Amino acid sequence: MLLIDNARVLDVKKGRIIENARILVDGRYIADVGTSGEVDESKAEKVIDAGGRVVMPGLIDAHMHLSGSRSGDLIKEPLLVSYETFVARAVRDLEALAEAGFTTVVDAGGLIALGLKQAVEEGTVNGPRIVAAGAPLSQTFGHGDVHYLPIELVDARSPHGLRQFASLICDGVDECRKAARHALRMGSDFIKIFTTGGVMSQRDRPEYTQFTLEEIKAIVEEASAAGRFVHAHAEGDKGIVNALQAGVKVIAHADMIDETGIQLAIEKKAVVVPTLSVSEHILTYGRELGLPEWALEKEGFLFKYHVERARAAWRAGVKMATGTDFWGGVKAFKHGDNALEIVLFVEKIGMPAIEALRAATINAAEAAGLGGQTGSLEKGMLADLIIVDGNPLENPRVLLKKEKILFVMRSGAILKDKLPKE
């Protein structure tokens, strides 16, 4: 067994620091946590000295995309860059995420993450655990239907499909059911759908509803029949309510969530992942990065609602999780900077630091379908942890500095060790 000694352990559940603590790791799991008097060190074969620093659960991004993109030009890049190059870049992004203290990421749509899951699990790639949607389900003229391209280039089942996009386009209850089964056949950990339009889809708007209630219900039914859940992109109020009524578990973006949506989210114990980071960055850097004018216009419109509605949801008691919606390596949406969402929860929504840290750990674990397995440092949980040179409870911005994340462990495997050695 491995002992992490001389630690200040952040107990995210109780919102306290356990001083003079230690963690005993047995293989992939935490065997014991407590003060040095409580945890027996006799079984430890190896000791890591945390040097009196904070040890906290590994960070989780509950909504992002390992697309391998390096530009804001969503139109030209997939036509000019090979799929293999996108994959190679996604590997770099996984390494950057591990460096930054992320031990789990939820890829909310895309084939690359689905394909790289095994490479991470077997240790070929040094990265966070991937929970992947694979091909997302979109209606024709939906957010996942890349409107400016011929539909044969967009659908994952088409022989001419561009793998950089690859949605499952489906309309009507039967097609939706079949598409959900197809996603499961491809190995999806959960089903990703779009129940409203969005910013980065050319011809729709965030207020438009997509899929009917019956279509969404059929998809939820197929997912739960296979022990999975549904994660919806939902921005406008009506599409959010439809998703919640149908039993969708994770609502991403939720820019315009209204009071009905908030009450339903609480009642159904859904998790809201507002992805403030992507909105902030589209507004700040979008023009410079060459994002299309129609996307910038829609983001400007949504911005009036987004932070205010996220705050209203949080204050009402909705469970919130951090997710960035970052998709690649360009300066504004770069993997490795994903702790930004924690900082925005504190600085924009007004959450106390401990709540933002819960959102990035226990709550995000629930949004990943890994509740009770990761997200807190307790006996029996996966040994997913980081050692931070600083106290994120006092200053969450410390998590943005990769050089302050000294040690990263995912399921007992050491992904980074920059602890000073004697």
Ligand SMILES: [Zn+2]
């Ligand atoms: Zn997304």
